[in-house]
Amino acid sequence: MYRYEVIVYWSDEDEAYIAEVPELPGCMADGATYEEAIKNAQMVIAEWIEAAQELQREIPKPKGKLAFA
Numbered sequence: 387m388y389r390y391e392v393i394v395y396w397s398d399e400d401e402a403y404i405a406e407v408p409e410l411p412g413c414m415a416d417g418a419t420y421e422e423a424i425k426n427a428q429m430v431i432a433e434w435i436e437a438a439q440e441l442q443r444e445i446p447k448p449k450g451k452l453a454f455a
Contacts, residue, residue, distance in 0.1 A: 388431045389448040394423050409446050410434050 405427035407413040415430040417423030
């Protein structure tokens, strides 16, 4: 399991839970349930990291909880 922060919220527009990974630009998933969105986010994180490695791009280290001012 990856240790990146995942923000999950309900989207009326998509009629699904959306899971965003703020530390990995563009990395997000969805699911019919909260749990499914988290599970799908873990798969998408793995795919994001794999693609970044193939493109020789830097992979951010998980920072944990983000602070907003």
